[in-house]
Amino acid sequence: MTAEGCREWRERLGAYVLGHLTEDERAATSAHIEGCAACRAEAESLAPLAELLPIADPGQLTTAPAPPAELADRVAARIAGERRVKRRRRQRRRLAIGLSGATAAAAAATVLLAIVLSSPGTGAGAQKVNFGSLPDGVAIGATLQPRPFGTEIRMNVHGIRSGTLCRVFLRRTDGTRMPAGSFRYRYAGTEQAVLTSALDLSAARAVGVRAGNRTFVAPLRRSVGAEATSKRTTTNKEYS
Amino acid sequence: MQTGIEMTEHALADERDVREAYAAHSGELYGFAVRSLGDRGLAEEAVQETFLRAWRAGERFDPELGSLRTWLFAILRNVVIDLGRARAARPSVAVGTPEEGHEPLEQILLSWQVEEGLRRIGDEHRRVLVETYYRGRPYAEVAADLGIPEGTVKSRVYYGLRALRNALEELGYDG
Numbered sequence: 001m002t003a004e005g006c007r008e009w010r011e012r013l014g015a016y017v018l019g020h021l022t023e024d025e026r027a028a029t030s031a032h033i034e035g036c037a038a039c040r041a042e043a044e045s046l047a048p049l050a051e052l053l054p055i056a057d058p059g060q061l062t063t064a065p066a067p068p069a070e071l072a073d074r075v076a077a078r079i080a081g082e083r084r085v086k087r088r089r090r091q092r093r094r095l096a097i098g099l100s101g102a103t104a105a106a107a108a109a110t111v112l113l114a115i116v117l118s119s120p121g122t123g124a125g126a127q128k129v130n131f132g133s134l135p136d137g138v139a140i141g142a143t144l145q146p147r148p149f150g151t152e153i154r155m156n157v158h159g160i161r162s163g164t165l166c167r168v169f170l171r172r173t174d175g176t177r178m179p180a181g182s183f184r185y186r187y188a189g190t191e192q193a194v195l196t197s198a199l200d201l202s203a204a205r206a207v208g209v210r211a212g213n214r215t216f217v218a219p220l221r222r223s224v225g226a227e228a229t230s231k232r233t234t235t236n237k238e239y240s
Numbered sequence: 241m242q243t244g245i246e247m248t249e250h251a252l253a254d255e256r257d258v259r260e261a262y263a264a265h266s267g268e269l270y271g272f273a274v275r276s277l278g279d280r281g282l283a284e285e286a287v288q289e290t291f292l293r294a295w296r297a298g299e300r301f302d303p304e305l306g307s308l309r310t311w312l313f314a315i316l317r318n319v320v321i322d323l324g325r326a327r328a329a330r331p332s333v334a335v336g337t338p339e340e341g342h343e344p345l346e347q348i349l350l351s352w353q354v355e356e357g358l359r360r361i362g363d364e365h366r367r368v369l370v371e372t373y374y375r376g377r378p379y380a381e382v383a384a385d386l387g388i389p390e391g392t393v394k395s396r397v398y399y400g401l402r403a404l405r406n407a408l409e410e411l412g413y414d415g
Contacts, residue, residue, distance in 0.1 A: 011394060011399075013401075014398030018373060018401075052354050052408070053354065055351045056351055061355060061358050064271065065270065065280065067266050067270040067283075071266070071270075071284050071287060071288065075266075076258070080255065082295055082296060
């Protein structure tokens with residue numbers, strides 16, 4: 001039988017699978033299905049719907065709740081925040097890998113650099129210095145922490161041109177420099193870079209950062225003791 | 241060495257991808273979230289969290305394993321469970337959570353799929369299915385109400401079920 005010839009039978013199949021046909025209609029339709037593979041296949045494909053319809057709540061059909069329009073903005077704002085986090089993580093990964101090559105070449109010093117999102121608290125013996133004599137709008141601060149491997153330096157930089165390369169170093173008592181790594185200042189806000197140098201903090205006289213073509217240096221106290229974490233402002237006029 | 245550093249291309253590689261995914265799927269995700277959480281505010285939270293998690297895990301999405309929509313629904317499902325747990329931990333509002341409520345989450349998902357499928361089919365088709373199936377009214381009565389022959393009610397039930405079958409396939413029903 002052709003599909004067109006089956007049309008009347010076909011159009012009963014909905015009522016058939018839902019059990020809505022009279023007994024006579026049902027028997028006739030069953031008999032047709034017995035002999036017609038196409039209609040049988042169609043009935044079989046509709047039969048599961050008879051099982052599914054009962055689990056729907058007909059009261060839910062009129063209300064198709066739509067999310068409020070501003071939800072899109074809220075999602076976008078959260079994602080934008082996440083994107084900044086992601087980029088920093090990526091940057092940190094890139095720098096860590098890039099610098100591991102440099103470390104192998106420069107066996108004298110272990111140099112690691114990481115841009116971190118939050119600043120863990122400083123421990124005993126830390127020194128906090130603020131760089132003085134800076135151009136208007138620029139602020140540079142550093143917290144130095146003695147570590148078993150040397151010195152950890154947390155640099156806070158604010159207000160310099162985005163993309164500026166900053167090279168950080170420690171100055172030894174004999175005036176020579178020990179590099180502590182580099183970072184690129186990227187954002188308008190305050191960014192903290194964590195750098196480490198193999199030089200012991202007790203052997204360092206000053207901490208410096210060369211930002212672009214300008215160098216800023218802040219002297220360090222010789223002894224690091226109980227008052228070490230207090231703020232201290234220094235000048236850099238003899239070095240810049 | 242450099243190849244391992246760059247993020248691999250993925251479905252939610254930038255914010256434009258997220259916007260597109262949001263435009264395409266937020267309505268459905270929100271609908272299911274409302275259905276399962278029973279609260280629009282919580283549903284908004286769930287949708288927001290879903291896109292955030294999707295964004296964070298964007299590189300883990302593999303289009304060869306399934307559609308973005310399926311992936312987002314899998315994330316939402318976990319978010320809804322988490323929100324349900326969080327709500328259950330606050331006894332004052334712990335009413336009908338997916339975890340301890342009367343319907344398990346899988347059942348709610350199935351119900352929502354059928355309801356969403358029924359919303360998607362044409363008004364005429366939905367109408368006859370609601371009248372004849374859910375309200376159990378005789379075909380002749382529905383035909384008189386709608387001013388159409390009884391045979392047309394019958395054929396609309398058939399075409400309505402076919403449309404529902406197709407809609408459920410689109411909605412990922414794989415039963």
